[in-house]
Amino acid sequence: MTFVTPWGLIGLIAVPLIIILYIMKxxxxxxxxxxxxxxxxxxxxxxxxxxxxxxxxNLLMFLQLLCAVLIVLALAGMxxxxxxxxxxxxxxxxxxxxxxxxxxxxxxxxxxxxKDAQKYAAELPPGTPxxxxxxxREPDVLLYESDSDNEIRTSIQSIEQTKTYTDxxxxxxxxxxxxxxxxxxxxxxxxxxxxxxxxxxxxxxxxKKQNDNIAVVRFTHAFSKDGITAMSILRNQGDNDSEVxxxxxxxxxxxxxxxxxVPENGTRTVWWSxxxxxxxxxxxxxxxxxxxxxxxxxxxxxFEGKPVKVLLVTHGNYFLEKIFSIIEGxxxxxxxxxxxxxxxxxxxxxxxxxxxxxxPEDGNVVIFNPVPNDYFAVGGWMDTPVIEPSGHVIFKHLExxxxxxxxTRIIEKPDWAEPVIEYNGNPxxxxxLINNTRLLVFGxxxxxxxxxxxTEFPVIISxxxxxxxxxSGTRISGITAGEPxxxxxxxxxxxxxxxxxxxxxxxxxxxxxxxxFIQTEEPGIYKVLxxxxxxxxxxxxxxxxxxxxQAESIESAAGGxxxxxxxxxxFRKNVRLFNLPIICAALLILIVEWWYYANRRYA
Amino acid sequence: MKIIDNDTLKKIQRLAxxxxxxxxxxxxxxxxxxxxxSSVEFSDFREYTAGDDFRRIDWNAYGRFDxxxxxxxxxxxxxxxxxxxxxxxxxxxxxPDKNTAAKRLAAALAYISVNTYxxxxxxxxxxxxxxxxxxxxxxxxxxxxxxxxxxxxxxxKSNFTEAVAKMEWxxxxxxxxxxxxxxxxxGLEEGLKYLKYxxxxxxxxxxxxxxxxxPDIDGALELVDIETNDIIEVTVSGELFDMxxxxxxxxxxxxxxxxxxxxxxxxxxxxxxALEEMVLKVAS
Numbered sequence: 090m091t092f093v094t095p096w097g098l099i100g101l102i103a104v105p106l107i108i109i110l111y112i113m114k115x116x117x118x119x120x121x122x123x124x125x126x127x128x129x130x131x132x133x134x135x136x137x138x139x140x141x142x143x144x145x146x147n148l149l150m151f152l153q154l155l156c157a158v159l160i161v162l163a164l165a166g167m168x169x170x171x172x173x174x175x176x177x178x179x180x181x182x183x184x185x186x187x188x189x190x191x192x193x194x195x196x197x198x199x200x201x202x203x204k205d206a207q208k209y210a211a212e213l214p215p216g217t218p219x220x221x222x223x224x225x226r227e228p229d230v231l232l233y234e235s236d237s238d239n240e241i242r243t244s245i246q247s248i249e250q251t252k253t254y255t256d257x258x259x260x261x262x263x264x265x266x267x268x269x270x271x272x273x274x275x276x277x278x279x280x281x282x283x284x285x286x287x288x289x290x291x292x293x294x295x296x297k298k299q300n301d302n303i304a305v306v307r308f309t310h311a312f313s314k315d316g317i318t319a320m321s322i323l324r325n326q327g328d329n330d331s332e333v334x335x336x337x338x339x340x341x342x343x344x345x346x347x348x349x350x351v352p353e354n355g356t357r358t359v360w361w362s363x364x365x366x367x368x369x370x371x372x373x374x375x376x377x378x379x380x381x382x383x384x385x386x387x388x389x390x391x392f393e394g395k396p397v398k399v400l401l402v403t404h405g406n407y408f409l410e411k412i413f414s415i416i417e418g419x420x421x422x423x424x425x426x427x428x429x430x431x432x433x434x435x436x437x438x439x440x441x442x443x444x445x446x447x448x449p450e451d452g453n454v455v456i457f458n459p460v461p462n463d464y465f466a467v468g469g470w471m472d473t474p475v476i477e478p479s480g481h482v483i484f485k486h487l488e489x490x491x492x493x494x495x496x497t498r499i500i501e502k503p504d505w506a507e508p509v510i511e512y513n514g515n516p517x518x519x520x521x522l523i524n525n526t527r528l529l530v531f532g533x534x535x536x537x538x539x540x541x542x543x544t545e546f547p548v549i550i551s552x553x554x555x556x557x558x559x560x561s562g563t564r565i566s567g568i569t570a571g572e573p574x575x576x577x578x579x580x581x582x583x584x585x586x587x588x589x590x591x592x593x594x595x596x597x598x599x600x601x602x603x604x605x606f607i608q609t610e611e612p613g614i615y616k617v618l619x620x621x622x623x624x625x626x627x628x629x630x631x632x633x634x635x636x637x638x639q640a641e642s643i644e645s646a647a648g649g650x651x652x653x654x655x656x657x658x659x660f661r662k663n664v665r666l667f668n669l670p671i672i673c674a675a676l677l678i679l680i681v682e683w684w685y686y687a688n689r690r691y692a
Numbered sequence: 693m694k695i696i697d698n699d700t701l702k703k704i705q706r707l708a709x710x711x712x713x714x715x716x717x718x719x720x721x722x723x724x725x726x727x728x729x730s731s732v733e734f735s736d737f738r739e740y741t742a743g744d745d746f747r748r749i750d751w752n753a754y755g756r757f758d759x760x761x762x763x764x765x766x767x768x769x770x771x772x773x774x775x776x777x778x779x780x781x782x783x784x785x786x787x788p789d790k791n792t793a794a795k796r797l798a799a800a801l802a803y804i805s806v807n808t809y810x811x812x813x814x815x816x817x818x819x820x821x822x823x824x825x826x827x828x829x830x831x832x833x834x835x836x837x838x839x840x841x842x843x844x845x846x847x848x849k850s851n852f853t854e855a856v857a858k859m860e861w862x863x864x865x866x867x868x869x870x871x872x873x874x875x876x877x878x879g880l881e882e883g884l885k886y887l888k889y890x891x892x893x894x895x896x897x898x899x900x901x902x903x904x905x906x907p908d909i910d911g912a913l914e915l916v917d918i919e920t921n922d923i924i925e926v927t928v929s930g931e932l933f934d935m936x937x938x939x940x941x942x943x944x945x946x947x948x949x950x951x952x953x954x955x956x957x958x959x960x961x962x963x964x965x966a967l968e969e970m971v972l973k974v975a976s
Contacts, residue, residue, distance in 0.1 A: 117914040117925055123785035123904060124875035125917045127943060128924055131935045 097164030103157045111150045152682040159675040163668045178234065178271045179213060181206050181241075182222040182264060184280030185248050186255040187570075187634060191281070191302065191380040198296035199250050202279035205294060209277065210241045220267055221245055224280065226253035226571050226635075228260045230267070252383060252610055253571040254635045261286050301327035302379045303351055305335075306636045308387035310364070310371060317364035317391060321373045324636075325351035333377040337361045339368035346376075366391070370614050370629055388614055388631035396420045397558040398434070398452075403441035408541035409457070412550050413439070419554065436558045442534070450580055453527040453557040458534035459498060464523060465506065465530070468499035474512035481509045481518075483529070483552045487545050495537035500530070525580045525601055527557055569635040570612050573605040581621035588616040590632075695792065695842055696799040696967075704800050704971050705807065737761040772827070772864065773805040773812045774892070777841070778872035780818040780850030781919045785873075786901020786963050793899050793963040793970075794871045795841045800971045801869055802837045806830060810867070814840055817855035818848040819877075824859075849919045850876040852883035861890055868892035869974075873899055874947055881950050894956040897974055898947065901963045907936065 092098065122128065183206055189199040210219055218234040221244040232244035264286045268274055278284060281297040307322035325331050330353050336346040344364060351357040364371070368391055375385035401409055401423045413421045422435070432438060432449035439455050444462035448454055461467045474497050484490040497517050502508060506521030506528070520529045540546050556577075568574060578585055578598055585598035587606060590613025597603040598619075609615075609632045619626045740749055740760035753761040775798045783791040802812045811827035814837060822844070828837040852872065868887045874880055880896070887894045907928075915924045926932065944960060951958035959973045 117912045119914045119916055119923075120909050121785070121916045121918050122907075123782040123790075123873060123901070123918055125915065125920070125922060125924055126875050127936065127939055128915055128926065130939050131932060132924065132926065 092165040092167055094164065094166040097161060097166065100161035100164055101158070103161065104154055107150065107153055107157060148685055149682060152678050152685070156675050156678045156682070159671050159678070163671040163675070167667050167671065178218040178220070178274040179210075180220045180222060180264065180267050180274050180276045181210060181245065182224055182260070182276060182278045182280070182284075183245065183248050184224045184255055184278070184282070185251050186225055187252050187383060188254075188281050188381065189296065190250050190252075190383060191297075193298040193301075193380045194296050197250070198281050199248070202294070202296050203245050203248060206245050206277075206279050207242055210245065211238065218271075220274075221248075222260075222263060222267070223248045224255045224260045224284075225251045226256050228256065228263045230263070251571065252612060252634055253569070255280075255282075255284075257284055260284055264291075265289070299327070299380070301329070301331070302381045302384070303327070303331055303333055303375055303377070304381070304384035304634075304636070305373050305375060305387035306356070306384075308371070308373045308389050308633070310389055310391060312366065313362075315363050316366045317368070317371075319361040319364055319371055319373070319389070321359045321361070321387065322356050323349065323351050323359060323375065324356045325353055328353050331377075333375050335359055335373065335375050337364070338372040338374070339364060340370055341372070344368075370631065372614070383612070384634050386612060387633050388612065390614075390629050390631050397436045397554060398422070399437045399439060399554070399558075400424065400432075400435040400452075401439040401441065402426055402432075402443055403439075404443070406441045406457070406535070408535055408546075409439060409441055412541075412547060416547075416551065416554065437554065448523060448526055448528070450524065450526060452580065454529070455553055455557060456528065456530045459500070459530055459532065464528070465503040466501040468501070470496045471499050471512070471515055472496045474515070474517050476510055476512070476517065479510050479518075482556050483509070483549055485552055486548055490545065492543055492545070493539045494533050497533040500532050506530075522602055525578065525582060527577065527580075529553065529557060568609060568630060568632045570610055570632055571635075572609055572632075573607045574609060574630070575605050576603050576617070578602065579619055579621065579626060581623075582619040582626075583622055584620040586618045588618070590614055695795045696803075696838060700796075700800070700967055701803055703968050704804060737763060772862075772866035773801070773810045774824075774866060774868045775801060775812065775814050776852075776856070776868060776870040776872075777814060777816045777844065778818070778850055778852075778870075778876070779816040779822060779844055779846045780848055780876070781846055782850065782873055782875050783899075784846050785918055786903055788901070788963050790873050790899045790901050790963045791846055793961070793965075793967075794897075795844070796967050797897060797899070797961070797970050797974070798869075798871055799838050799841050800967055801974065802828060802841075803834055804971070804975070805867075806834045806837070812837060814844075815859065816844045817850070817852065818846075819851040819854060821855045821859040851878055852876050852880050853878050853886065856883045856886050865891040866893070867895070869895040869897060871897045871899065873904070874943075875904075880947065884950065884954060884956055888954050888956070894954070895974055896947070896951055896956050896958045897961055897970075898944075898959070899961045899963050905940070905962060907933070 183199070183202055185199055189202065190197050194201045213219065216236050218236055219232065219241045220230060220234055221232040221241065223229050223231055231247065232240055235241060235244075261284060264276055264284070268276060268286065268289055276286060276289065276291040278291050278293045279296070280293070281295065283293045283295070284291070303323055303325050305321055306324045308319070310317050310319040312318075319337065321335065321337075323333070323335065330350055332348060332350045334346060334348050337344045345361055347359055349357055349359055359373075361373075371389040371391065373387045373389075377385075379385070396419055398420045399413055399422070401413055401421065402425070403409060403423065404425065410423055413419065413423075426443040432445055432447070433451055435449070436452045437455065438449050438452055439457070441457045442460060444456060444459055444464070446463065448464070459465070459467050472495070474494050476491055476494055478484065478490040494517065497512070497515070500516050500519070502511075502516045502519060503521065505523055506516070506519045508516040509518040509520055509529075511517055511519070515532075516530075517532050518530065519532075520527065522528070535541055540549070576585065576597060578601060582598060582601065584596070585603060587595045587597055587608075589595065589608060590611050593608070595606075595608055597606055612632050612634050615630050615632060617628045617630065619628070737750065737753065738761065740746075740762045744762050748762045750761045750763045753759070777794060777798050779791075783789070783794060798814065802814070805812045806828055811829040813824050813826035814828075815824050816822040825840045826837065828834060850872070852870070868890075870880070870884070870887070872880070884894060884896065910928050912927045913925070915926055916922070917924075948958050948960075950956075957974070959970075961970050961973065965973075
């Protein structure tokens, strides 16, 4: 025996209320009798002087009590726990995103979900194929169609709490594909938010008991004449205004604290001024505890304001000279190839129509209109190549990355390079790494393109500066927990390590360039140590928790995998509901009560 | 309110209350008295003493025994009939109400009594005797008796023992008719015993309404005592009814047994019983 909606049992309070009403408020009809002589004897003999005795024969009250209890049982969804009658395949999807670590359900939402899922699986009829899916940033099938109790239990138990948000779109796609394999499969979702899966019906076991959580959802800074001004945005996801204490730390030292009120279901911006510009890291923390403490922290790094030194070597290129001269924050120098004695002391070298015999070692290189050289083979010309848009980083933030090229050099792609844009097997733009120096090569003269006159041109140049200035390799920002990082080590680096917030020392190089760094589960301040055999260069980056609420809201609002029509029904254990018989019984009792009331006789 | 009409009186004219008692008294009447006198019914002989009416000497006896004997005859005297009428508030109860039935019965019994030249007294009582009305000893005075009955008003509680004990009695035998519902404080036993002690031939007429004999009530009720206004809360059920019936039967049986024990004539009279039947039941 179980109850699908146990809160309905609150209605049982009606039972004592009815009894109290009958005792205290029983309306009695006054009947005049000639004498109490006999009645007193009768009552004495029946010992009918106590309230309970009076109630004993009160059929109406007992009918009402019975009726009330039946209605309450129907509300509470009284049901018999039993195995289902068919071995319908079951897909158990358990949300392990950050919000599932909330403690409004003890011990945490995820622990409760896992426990319920295991109990649910254990009660399935033997032989039921069970698929276990963990929903997180990258949803994963942990077990596929197994009927082994042990495997199912182990699989569910193995789901670990992540600090990422659930990628709803991918979750829907995965669940939909699993469902498509077995259209009769039952999807049971254990989560704190419903997910619609196509037009399919899913059972949803909700673990969001309440949402009194305040999170630091944005944390950034800006330089000012008085130092650094930092800004935190706090979001209150609860239904009540909340006063919280929020503190700011710089390089682990306490700097400031404020008491602020965050409106219900709203945000509050907190400003921190006069922060010393000497700090390298900032840490904002909400001191007041709530159901989810992990998102009470946010981190930020303060990069040194040292300008990027850019050297343009060209016989004359008005467009490149102009664009680099107007970009702020760089130290730009232009020179002729003949004037230059040695390629050094710059962060980024822009070579237009020239390739030196020896590439610079202290900075990365961008080459326009290459000439024959020792690093890659340059041949004749190819006319009007078609430039297909590319997702490369130099084209990010562009709505229309396409442009026209009159002709481009025929270049044999070297082994060390990867094409960014190619046409008929000929790399039009390519990049690579030689002796830890990054090269980006444009096979055409920008005078023979419409690129300089397009509005996208300054953005592409800015992207090149951000990506290829050596400092950018360590200026990593905007990383959320679980997100992989592709480190661009400084030229000359032979060994690199990352020290995580929990003290682990992870070697990332060699090889150079390093593999993407994926151990970013833990939010906090990470250190990157780059050793170029002469000295060790230390830099930091921070990892923050994703704004799960916003990420899931946006994806949910977008409709995910087109599941607007999906049906979400409350989770039902393997139970047989008795609502209809109970309601019928209650109606029958009401009819009996009415009949009794209509036929009772009064003197 | 006219409690009795001429048609009813005609029907009961021939009924008489038969009593085996010999009454004492001065006025001549239709009842045998212990006084030997000049009636026609022979009673005994005794020796002649000076002063005796020599007309009563039995000369035949003198011839046989050579002694003078005087014939003694049973002198017929009128019997004092006292009607004790319960006028407590409980008598107002019922449909038809017990009070009307009681007054009609009292009138009928009074009518029969005066027709046989008995002296009738009417004694209304509740917790005490409300007075003694009468005597009504001639058919012509019956109308006054009826008038008295009509003007008597009910009220108060009933206590028969107190009422009769504190009443002023004229010594002598007589007939006492107690008309009541029997639902009296302290019961009837002591009062009835007292009447017997006062040498009364007692008739107990217990009038109960049909609603008392078989209550027609149901559900959760407040039972209000018509005399005291006290309230008892009951939830009437079949079980309660059974218990009531059992106790009522026991209650009536007790009264009946007490009457039998003390040589009291007892009649249980439902208030909806026809008056003639009531009179017959009492007279028989």
